[in-house]
Amino acid sequence: MNNKIPPPLVTLFFGSCIYFSKSYFVEFNFQILNILSFLSFILGICILMAAVRSFKNQNTTINPIKIEKASSLVVSGVFRFSRNPMYLGMMFI
Template identity: 40%
Template structure:
């Protein structure tokens, strides 16, 4: 099996997961929620995803460090402020929230398996390699941050 660490851009992984969610939505299993509540949740999750994603990019730009997820070893700063005080991976968490909103929109409980696949893939092949790079670059500073802030939420 080829090494997939930091090889595929996260938006492409999210798009693939969205496709999987779409395919899974053809299987039986609907959300037992009133329509209005489901729509409100979709809007809230999508909005929170946007805020986390944009907040993450803004924090990286303010710190003048790379936003490129395929080259974490080029980071010039450990970003711990803004949305990064709540999640070590707010941009990926935002993508996951969009995927949950997509499954809700398609009214498919089964499709949430696609979100689980996304989270599992991202953790194994994107986040853990990034964490190794951050550990190598920032040492004890990253250890303290990692102990204080969760990986996802």
């Protein structure tokens, strides 16, 4: 696999596009949307932190661009439930 752009940068780019394009859409101002957005953000951060902790516990790299530096396959922690929890966390953010 030949990854040229780190996934966090892709997430940051598209998140910025969404944020700066919000003035082009109708605004719904419901308190429940603010609460759900905040909970989604917190859930995404928790999933990302759990994934990074699982990588650190296995002493392997979290860098998806330098795959050759991976020393083991992580199947514990949050990786028991998802093969790509880092992408899942970024999606919730």
